[in-house]
Amino acid sequence: MNMLQSALGGGAIFPAPETLLDGLTFETATRTVLGVPYTLADLLAHLAVTQRASLDLASGKTETWPEGLDIWPGVADAAGFGAYLTDLRLGLAEARALAGSPSERAREVLTDLAAHSAYHWGQVALLRRVLGEWPQ
Numbered sequence: 001m002n003m004l005q006s007a008l009g010g011g012a013i014f015p016a017p018e019t020l021l022d023g024l025t026f027e028t029a030t031r032t033v034l035g036v037p038y039t040l041a042d043l044l045a046h047l048a049v050t051q052r053a054s055l056d057l058a059s060g061k062t063e064t065w066p067e068g069l070d071i072w073p074g075v076a077d078a079a080g081f082g083a084y085l086t087d088l089r090l091g092l093a094e095a096r097a098l099a100g101s102p103s104e105r106a107r108e109v110l111t112d113l114a115a116h117s118a119y120h121w122g123q124v125a126l127l128r129r130v131l132g133e134w135p136q
Contacts (some may be wrong), residue, residue, distance in 0.1 A: 004099040004107065008014035009092055010121075017092055019119075020124045022135035025027055037039060040127050041075040041084075047120050048084040049073055051091040051113060058098050058109040064078040 007084050010016025021044075029041035038046075049071055056062040075081045099110050 001096075002099065004102070004110055004114065005096045008095040008099055014118065014121070015125060017088065017121055019135055020121055020128065021026065021088070022071040022130070024085075024133070024135075026081045026130060028128075030075070030082060030134045031131055033127060036127065037045065038072070039075075040124060040131075041081050042072065043120060043123055043127070044081075044088060045073050045075050045084045046071055047117060047124075048091065048117060051095070052087060054109055054113040054116075055091055055094055055098070058102070058106040058113070059094075060103075060105075 010019065012064075024040070026041070029044065032039055049069065053062075055067055057065065068074050075084065077084055087111065095110060098106050102110060
């Protein structure tokens with residue numbers, strides 16, 4: 001596994017996204033925290049949407065960022081939340097595969113995705129701790 005793959009999927013220096021998602025329920029993910037402008041569900045929807053757009057760029061499925069993309073779509077119900085979690089998990093596997101031997105363009109996009117995602121995965125970890133729902 002190379003450094004980019006580790007940065008996208010967790011490694012020795014930070015928890016893997018799967019660890020951060022472990023046991024997370026819709027009920028917990030939609031609880032609010034005083035002073036925080038979004039819920040865990042909102043944050044994970046944001047991660048899923050931006051990850052998908054980035055992966056489409058990195059893989060060459062698209063040439064530009066989608067115009068008008070709602071990067072903070074929110075989550076209406078448990079089914080929608082489950083769909084975002086599935087998209088996140090599948091996207092993480094796709095990102096790690098693309099990072100195995102990336103083109104120059106893919107490397108740039110995936111490096112940006114890794115930095116963006118690390119920032120938000122840190123927020124996920126913090127919110128889970130504040131909510132008393134840190135995975136064991």
